[in-house]
Amino acid sequence: MLTAYGMIWTFLILNLLIVELMFLNPKTPAHNTLTSAGRFLGLHLGFVLALQLLLIARLPFLDRRIGMDRLTTWHRWTGFTIFWLVVLHPTFVLLGYAELDDISFLAEIANLAKQMPVLLGMIAAGLVGVVAISSVRLARRALSYEAWHAVHLVVYAIVVLAVIHQVYEGSAYKSNEFTQLYWWGLWAFAIGALLTGRVVVPLVRNARHRLKVAAVISESPDVVSVHLTGRNLGELRARPGQFFLWRFLGHNAWWQVNPFSLSAAPDGRSLRLTAKGIGSTSAGLRQLPIGTRVFAEGPYGAFTSARRVREDAVLIAGGIGVTPIRALLEDETLTGDIVVLYRVRTPGEAVLLGELQNLARLRQARLHLLTGRTGEGNQPFSAGNLLGLVPDIAQRDVFVCGPAAMTNAVLRSLRQLGVPARQRHAETFRLAS
The missing domain is CATH 3.40.50.80 (Nucleotide-binding domain of ferredoxin-NADP reductase (FNR) module)
Structure with missing residues (x-):
């Protein structure tokens, strides 16, 4: 029987084999060696982007068997792989077309930017650069968690732009009906998993459980515990050691979210988190009014x-x-x-x-x-x-x-x-x- 890691490696290897075959059998041949290299890098960029969506979709299968910490390490390395592919893919394409059109590299940038699908791809590449820079350790330390998380919301814009770009510019996956079905099936699965895990499931769970603040207890001058109640909390199946992503409605903006562990074993009737005042959200928890509605995503984590x-x-x-x-x-x-x-x-x-x-x-x-x-x-x-x-x-x-x-x-x-x-x-x- 395959372990979780065995299943992941099998998935990766099978998909990579299909991607390599797609590159070797394009619908139309590349104009020259440089554009061929650009096509190769672009095809793998699309594949790695789809993998990244699966990593941030918070799939229960991965979270419970691998753990959020390890998944986040994979997410980080996948992110920097995307960054370098985003740098190299357009570079080789532009060099190839510059050679074909017998103009300079910079002139080719202006030339191709006149085409809307290419321009959208360039914008997506710029946004990837912004996310990558914010994830460099030096920049990450300078940003609050809330600001860092807000920057990463542009991932959704990147996905939209990347899909449009592929619809008009992709050629390697248009060899036949099978390759098109495979490629868009992979992307539909990745986007569907992302929307389900990050939007649909949290909305349904919060509508069902209706969490609210029941008590706020000061544990020390800079640490506070927040007790929450709601409906049918046992259905969350939260376990000691896990955490939720918390939004306190009216206390912080909807895009600000913080991960706090449960500080007591869930009993089906209430939940408790305990936080130290570090960021703007955690520092202000002791001012939470009783009855504040809470939007929570989770439970997450394999630390159980x-x-x-x-x-x-x-x-x-x-x-x-x-x-x-x-x-x-x-x-x-x-x-x-x-x-x-x-x-x-x-x-x-x-x-x-x-x-x-x-x-x-x-x-x-x-x-x-x-x-x-x-x-x-x-x-x-x-x-x-x-x-x-x-x-x-x-x-x-x-x-x-x-x-x-x-x-x-x-x-x-x-x-x-x-x-x-x-x-x-x-x-x-x-x-x-």
Whole structure:
């Protein structure tokens, strides 16, 4: 039986074989070698664009088996592949036509831009460049999450422009009825998945469950918990460790959305999120009026007990990353011996600590609060210190959520300690748009 990864590779290889055959058997031959190279790059650009739509469609099959973090890594690399194909495809086409028309490269740009389908393709290429620049690490750090997400909404405009461009300019997939049926079937599947996952399902779910704010509780000067109620919440089938994308109607604009984990195990009657005031949305949550309508997408994420393969577990939290860890500790399906490691600079920063202590007593789990500034004399997540805290860590599933630097340090130590990859589970909120 094929695993999820086996099914993905099979899908990719079969589709790539069809794409290569389409390139080798075009309806009309290319004018010269340069335009042939441009056609090759354009055909693969269309294919990779369709794959990107599937990656951001939040398909349950992929989300539950692969996890949003890994999917987002794929999304990032696919995005930069698209960027370079967008640069190279028109470059070779323009060079080819410039040679054919015996004019300069720049003159050929002005010449082809007079054709509306080509102009739309150029606009789409420019928008791809904007999205790519906003995703470079330096730019990403300078932008708020809300601004970064808003920039990525131009993906929808790119899709429309790309489809129009292909209708008028594509030739490699017009060899025969089969190639046309395949190509537009692939794009229909990708666009349909995107609209279903990002528009239809969220609209239906929110109309059915009608979430609203029931209480807002201050956990610390910069951390707040929001309790939500609604109708038939058990039908959401949310699990401890998962997250939703939240919009608080009237509190922020419709295009502003934030990923927050559930900080308590869902009970079918209410949901709770706990957030630290970092961006404009999270910082203003404590001013939410009771009764505010909430639009939520999800649940998402594979950071759940369903991924574990061993009986015992280690739950590692850093800072506000404690939220999904606290929910997992409450999860009754997470059986066996449990060790919790909670990393903060000072005890005063340990939000939800009282709840963790109560749950640890109830579950007979061991809870270690690790404090102090990280330095040469304090490396709580070095391989040696982890082994000292949990001597049998290689025989446990390890769930970790916290700042990127901490998470990377933990994963590095786990590899040194020989913890198999299937036992390492991380949630880092590198969320695809």
